Amino acid sequence: MENLELVIQSLESRKRTIEKSLWDRRQGKQDFSDWREYSSDQLMGRWGEIKNTLDMLNHYFKWNHNFILSYNKRKEFVIMPKQSSIIKSINDQGRITEHAIYTLEPFKALVCYLEQTINNNYNTWEYFDNFRDVTGQEHQTKRKFINEIKQLPNKKGYAYFVPNSDTIICAYYSK
DSSP, rough: HHHHHHHHHHHHHHHHHHHHHHHHHHTTTOOOOOTTTTTHHHHHHHHHHHHHHHHHHHHHHHHSSSSSEEEEOOOOOEESSSEEEEEEEOOOOOOOOEEEEESSSSHHHHHHHHHTTTTTOOOGSSOOEEEEEESOEEEEOOHHHHHHHOTTTTTSSEEEEESSSSSSEEEEEEE
């Protein structure tokens, strides 16, 4: 799986450099990229080949594996689990309640659920963002729940202990 991710990242990188080269040409800027020897028509052809390859990989994953290729916010393909995660809670009386189902891996599903239900934060793009500022310094989003979620002993899910209550909220892959 890791090798396939590298292939997809490489294809995405090539796609971006072709798009930048085409953009620079349309803006009348000089093209210093490795693509400068190619005509715009040739670049469009290569861009189409890369896009078709990514689409075929997406189709293959959708029908043959438990993963799908999906776009992230930078319009890059990423490998995502096809399975969904279920969110349940159990209280001190042993009552189990099913709350939600997310098409995310369990850790991210639990973070999303907690952000949405406890913090009323529905801006899912900011839950996991890491970024570099203009000085080049890297920043990681520190969400309250990310640091408080613990992996279950069986390694098949995650749990959050709700403060000032006897309730545990868990997330794991649904069957």
